[in-house]
Amino acid sequence: MYVLPTLLLGLAALTAAKPASNQAICQRKSANTQSGTYNAIQTFCGRGDFDYTSSYASRGVINKGNGVGAHVFLSTHSCQPGLSHTMPKDYCYLFFYAACAKGDKKGFGLSKNAQGGCIWAHTESH
Numbered sequence: 001m002y003v004l005p006t007l008l009l010g011l012a013a014l015t016a017a018k019p020a021s022n023q024a025i026c027q028r029k030s031a032n033t034q035s036g037t038y039n040a041i042q043t044f045c046g047r048g049d050f051d052y053t054s055s056y057a058s059r060g061v062i063n064k065g066n067g068v069g070a071h072v073f074l075s076t077h078s079c080q081p082g083l084s085h086t087m088p089k090d091y092c093y094l095f096f097y098a099a100c101a102k103g104d105k106k107g108f109g110l111s112k113n114a115q116g117g118c119i120w121a122h123t124e125s126h
Contacts, residue, residue, distance in 0.1 A: 023093070026100035029107040030070075036063035037070040037100050037107035037123050044072045045092035052076065052087040052119055062126045068106060069126035072096055079118035087119075095121045 020028075030038035040063035050056055052074050060073025074087070087095075095111055099121045103109020106125070113119040 022097035022101035026097045026107050029100065029103075029105060033068065033106040035068050035070050035106035035108070035125075037072070037103075039063045040070040040072045041093065041096040041100065041123070045089055045096060048089050050087050050092075051085045053079075053085050057087065060122075064126075070107070070123060071126040072121070072123050075120045075122065077118050077120060078116075080116065083118075095119075096123060099123045 026041070027038045030036065040061050043063065044061040047056075053076060057074040060071055062069055062071045095113065099109045099111035100107035100123050101109075102111065103123055108124045110123075111121040113121075
């Protein structure tokens, strides 16, 4: 008798409990504060795979936004020799969305990679 209502209630709880992705959180923070962080990430990572030790990576991208400008870039810290220096486009997005989502209300923050934390993704005010 109570199987269908219980099942429907359980399904509703599952769909409601799904957490927002880092991308969605970053996009919302950027839009709410007009920080330009999300668009800077799109520009920076959108160019495709790149060498994370390059001047492009360390210089990064600045997006003025409609309010506070955002600067996104990578820095390296004691990376082991022999590691590939390629930053795949998809990983770049994931890396920077995590920094933005875990950062402050404007999406300004820092994320360190899993390989010993030698690559840092920065999202900061400009």
